Amino acid sequence: MIPAQFEYTRPASLEEACEALAADDEAKALAGGQSLLPLLRLRLAYPSTLVDIGRLPELKGVHDRGDHIFIGATATHDEVLRSPAVREGCPLVALAAATVADPAVRHRGTFGGSLAHADPAGDLPAVVLALDGVLVARSAEGEREIPAAEFFSDYLESTLAIGEILVGVKIPKLGPGWGFHYEKFHRTAQAWAIVGVAAAVRRSNGSIQEARIGLTNMGPTPLRARAAEHALQGLELGNGVRQACEEAAADTTPPADLHGQPDYRRHLARVLTHRAVRTAAGTP
Incomplete structure (x- = not known):
């Protein structure tokens, strides 16, 4: 058309x-x-x-700023997944960026554009949410920082105001003891995720000290699986993890479409969360 x-x-x-x-x-x-x-x-x-903001130098690049990685809004997915700073400081971002569509899209599509578009089926919003990222917006009135938990307001809607531009994203470095994984179920390599799970797990002395889980395509916005996160805290690896991951679909409102009904997506969320958490925790 x-x-x-x-x-x-x-x-x-x-x-x-x-x-x-x-x-x-x-x-x-x-x-x-x-x-x-x-x-x-x-x-x-x-x-x-x-x-057209694609050539503005203020929006480009990936920068290591000590305690966090700053990803410019027009950094491409390919640039992000290949960045040594991202791979070392925020590996979950690199893992998810590598699953976005196909190489052609990854070379043109931008990190900030994916977030500003606010599609709950996109891979990166759930990742930034799980990592407690902070989105930086600029307008004629100045600059403000928006926590990821407050950025996505509804389907394809964000809290960016008229006249505001997303200039970049701050991703905190989580440090030693953390493991990461992004698990995605889709029809083809180029398709949107039917369900995706971003998992960050902090391990110590053979148990899970903390878990952060972001869900893709399980509601009108990306979601945190708070019930599963709480259930996983303090568990010994391999002991009760599957049961805790059954909470991943709690309080979700997944869509119904040609690719899956809500019950099917809730089942996928539970299964994929278990896989993602086990991989992030380093258990077979």
């Missing part, structure tokens, strides 16, 4: 981009375009103006 008519502008600076978005309630930011362009072609989105 052919998109509806729109204007196009490429600002020379972040300040100009913020001004362009603030001046038009119907304007949309465009970076890699891997999420937005399909919506335009299907006429599921009708922006009056596309504000």
Whole structure:
């Protein structure tokens, strides 16, 4: 299909981009375009103006800042998964980025674009949520930080205000003792996850001291499996872990579509959480 008519502008600076978005309630930011362009072609989105932020230097790169990794909003998925700083400091991000669609999409799609799009079936929102990431937004009024738990508000909606641009994401380094895994069930390598589970597990003396679990496509926003996290805390590895992971689907509202009904997705969430937690904890 052919998109509806729109204007196009490429600002020379972040300040100009913020001004362009603030001046038009119907304007949309465009970076890699891997999420937005399909919506335009299907006429599921009708922006009056596309504000191209893909070449702004302020949004680029991956930076090691000591206690956290700062990932610029227009860093591509491929750049993120190949970054030594991410692989060492935030390996769960690299693991999940490697599962995004296919190489062509990973070379064009951007880390920030995936988060700002706020699709609960996307791989990265649940990961950033599980890692307690902080999203940094800029507007003409200044900069603010938004915890991941407060960023995703509804299906394809975030708490970014009109005129705000996501400039990057702070991912805390969790340090020694943590293991990570991203488990994803999908029809083909290029397809969206039917269900995905991001797991970070801190081990000590043969037991799970802390678990963080993010769920993909189990509701209108990415979710934390809080009941499973609580049930796993203090368990000896291999003792009661499967039963604790049965709590992963608690308080979820998974969608129903051609690829799976809610009960099927709840079953997948329990199974995939067990796999992800065991792998993150280093148990066979």
